[in-house]
Amino acid sequence: MKLKGLTVLATMVVICALALIVPAASAGAQPEPSTPFLISGWVIYPNGAPVTNPSVSINITNTSEVLTAETNASSNYYQILTSSGNVSEGNIVKFNASNGNVKEFNHTVTDAEMTNGGFVQNITISGIAKHVVISEVCINAGDSNESEWVELYNPTDSPINMTGWHWCYFPSDKNWNNSYRNKAFPEGATIPRHGFYLILVSGSVNETPDWNLGYSGHQLSDTAGSIGIFPFDPDTKTAEAAKNGRIDAVGWGTSVEYVYETVNASVPASGESLQRKVSDSINEGAGPAWDTNNNSADFFVQTAPNPQNTGTKPVPPIPEMSTLILFASGLVMLVCYVVLRRVK
Structure with a gap:
């Protein structure tokens, strides 16, 4: 009986030893982690x-x-x-x-x-927008009605249907999901390729508005406020979701707390407007599509506001630099060809 007990004990020792050896061998077989x-x-x-x-x-x-x-x-x-x-x-x-x-x-x-x-x-990344942008904002036209309007621009090569989008105005202390004025775009509202869309907030404008919001009296602050365009109702979202999902936004005045892009734009005087640039260093001559998500850098104060609607002649955005280089190269080659022809 004593021998039997020793045999059992020896067997258990062997099993334990194998249990220790096998995992160690398996671990040793694993490939070294990659860098x-x-x-x-x-x-x-x-x-x-x-x-x-x-x-x-x-x-x-x-x-x-x-x-x-x-x-x-x-x-x-x-x-x-x-x-x-x-x-x-x-x-x-x-x-x-x-x-x-x-x-x-x-x-x-x-x-x-x-x-x-x-x-x-x-x-x-290109500074020329590939989406609808807020191209001009007039917060006080300087007339007896203190008229207010917002112009949009489509820099893309196709018309864009804005059904379901929302236009919103935010006072300086309101967050992205807490607008003061909130309107859904009319069913079928469409902005042409390289074209404009004119929104009359209040008062009157010398061009026929594509959408009259119908407000009576001054709505937009003369000192600090924000306009946002969204593909949804931002007031149904979290502030972060509304901000990240926006199509475009512009804030003016240093006291704006939430709704703006990087740095607020300057405040235009009565009879002036905020207008988006054509490019970093160009204000006129092509579609206003410069968008670096910095209101201060993307907009300038326009002393002669020019509201434009869907009936305005389309204006394409300025070509990308690579396109300009190719165009310039083509002109140089054409000139060289003409010169060579004359020499012959």
Whole structure:
């Protein structure tokens, strides 16, 4: 009986030893963890202004996974950290960067980038809007009615139906989901390609408004306030959701607390208006579509307001810089061709 007990004890010792050895062997068989691969950079506008809190994502050709960058609301820096096991030399990284305007492009991973464990990719996003913008705001026309109106502009190549959209006015202390005036666009309201849409808030205007809100008396503050255009009723959303889902907004006056983009625009005097720029350095001559999400940088005080409606002749936005370069190159080639012909 004593021998039997020793046999049982020995068997238990062997089993315990095997239990310790097998996991250790299995753990030793695991591959070493791969090294990190960092993709990072800065997002800017063509004029060098930062695109704060940009949306950046990538897709690597050898995986179906979409990786979203870490960003910060107060910075234009982004970073995407993945594993080097997900990336190989020659892979194409498809970038999608947005702040309302979208920039898409491809990057081919090099051997040096694999060795370095990543790469820096700075991104320039167009300052020309690809969506409907608030193009001009008159908060006091200087007439006996202190007339008020808002003009929209469509810089895209197609007409846009605004059914379901909302026009809202916010006093200086109201948040994005707490408007003072809120109107749904008329059913079928459409803004033409490269065209305008005129909203009369109160009073009268020398051009026929496309939409008369019908308010009597002064509505928009002469010192500080905001106008927003939304694809939904912002008062049914959280303040953050309303802000992030806006189509466009402009705030004027330094005391505006919530509804504005980066820095408030200046306050126009009676008889003046706030007008959106054509580009960073151009105010006239093409469609007013400059949009860097900075009201102070995107608008200027217009001393001769010019309300325009859907009947106004369409005006395309200024071409992108690459298009201008191609156009200029084409002109140079044409001139050279003419000169050579004359020499012959």
